[in-house]
Every structure is written in C-alpha cells, then in structure tokens.
Amino acid sequence: MGKDTEESLQLLFQENPQKGCEALFRQYYAALCSHSVRLVYSKEVAEDIVSEVFCRFWSDRVYESVTTSFVAYLYQAVRNRSYNYLRWELQKSRQSTDPQELAVVDYQPSPAEMVQFDELQRKIEQTIEQLPSQCKRVFLLSRFENRKYQEIADELQISIKTVETHISKALSTLRLVLKDEGLLFLIVLFSC
Structure with missing residues (x-):
C-alpha cells in the first residue's frame, strides 16, 4: 500500500x-x-x-x-x-x-510447540521489522499482501529488478535467522 x-x-x-x-x-x-x-x-x-x-x-x-x-x-x-x-x-x-x-x-501441537511457534513468529516479525524500510515494504507487499513484482514496482515507482533485489535481501536475512534457529526448512514458506 x-x-x-x-x-x-x-x-x-x-x-x-x-x-x-x-x-x-x-x-x-x-x-x-x-x-x-x-x-x-x-x-x-x-x-x-x-x-x-x-x-x-x-x-x-x-x-x-x-x-x-x-x-x-x-x-x-x-x-x-x-x-x-x-x-x-x-x-x-x-x-x-x-x-x-x-x-x-x-x-x-503441544503447548510447548505452540510456545515455540509463537516465539519463532515473533522472531520472524522482529527480523522483518529490522529490514531497511524500502526492503521491508517490498517484502510485506509481496509476501503478506500477495502483490506481484510488477504491482509493487508500479506502486513504489521502482524497477522490477529493484523489487527482486529487495526480496532477495529479505529472504537472505530470514535464512540467517531461521538457520540459527535450526529451522531452515521454514524458508520454503517465504520462498514461494
């Protein structure tokens, strides 16, 4: 938006x-x-x-x-x-x-698994919040509002290549966080 x-x-x-x-x-x-x-x-x-x-x-x-x-x-x-x-x-x-x-x-899931899930969700949200503002906007538009790269580029008045770069940077940052948590498999959720 x-x-x-x-x-x-x-x-x-x-x-x-x-x-x-x-x-x-x-x-x-x-x-x-x-x-x-x-x-x-x-x-x-x-x-x-x-x-x-x-x-x-x-x-x-x-x-x-x-x-x-x-x-x-x-x-x-x-x-x-x-x-x-x-x-x-x-x-x-x-x-x-x-x-x-x-x-x-x-x-x-057990209560312990629910707590782990909540903690992971908070960690992901904190990581997204710490992204540079433009990178965060692009990532949120793509992953949480289901916008196409062209729509994001048009709305933010940037090139599609810049959109791709921001998405790549956000995913790399999330990969590092999830890798540290031993939950690398969750990257699939963000890569689709």
Whole structure:
C-alpha cells in the first residue's frame, strides 16, 4: 500500500469513518482472508475471522487509536485472531471425549510447540521489522499482501529488478535467522 493511499484513507476516516471502513473492507477483505486461510486452513473460518476483525475495527472505533497504517494494523489483528482461533481449537480438541470427534484431529501441537511457534513468529516479525524500510515494504507487499513484482514496482515507482533485489535481501536475512534457529526448512514458506 502506497503512502498516498494510506494518507487518502486517513483523510477519508477523518471526514467520514464509515466510508473509510467501507473502502478498507472493499480493498483488503480478500487479501486478509488469504492471509488468514494460510494459518487456519479453512476459507470459512478465515472469512469469519476477517469479518470479526473489521466488525471490531468499526464498532469499537479502533481506527481512532491505530498508530501504524490501517492495513498494517488489520494484518496484525487478523494474524493474532487466527492464532487465537488455533489455540482455542487446540483446547477444544483436548477437552473432547467423543471418539469420532477425536479421530478427525490428525495432529495437535503441544503447548510447548505452540510456545515455540509463537516465539519463532515473533522472531520472524522482529527480523522483518529490522529490514531497511524500502526492503521491508517490498517484502510485506509481496509476501503478506500477495502483490506481484510488477504491482509493487508500479506502486513504489521502482524497477522490477529493484523489487527482486529487495526480496532477495529479505529472504537472505530470514535464512540467517531461521538457520540459527535450526529451522531452515521454514524458508520454503517465504520462498514461494
């Protein structure tokens, strides 16, 4: 999302918050659902999560206290809500006594694995935050908003080669972090 677009959204929210929310919803609902479905593996659940986040964003007037960009806030809120859903599902499956219901669950991570996952996620997010600003913007647009290289180049007014260079730099940095953690296999998640 370009700086001009974010500024336009902020102005729209100042003039008419309802129209600002509607514009955000129209522009980012599908991308946020795509982001959530990668975590919860269910289109319906992802759609519910994104709808809940937008509902809270509007009804609780969260937009008034957002200190980052609206889009960055929404992605973080969807990610957090998706993780909360996974934790809730884990607890629910462990409390179930119905053998048929238990048979549906193939694998449930242990609490220690969930903690490790959360720590790894924080480490990845910290690493992304420490990237140079342009590199970070390019990487987030590519990996979290599913933008094509050409779209990123057009939005940021840079060449496709520069986009490729930024992506390569971000992936190299993440490789180093994941290698240190002994989790090099997770690079596949970022390389696709």
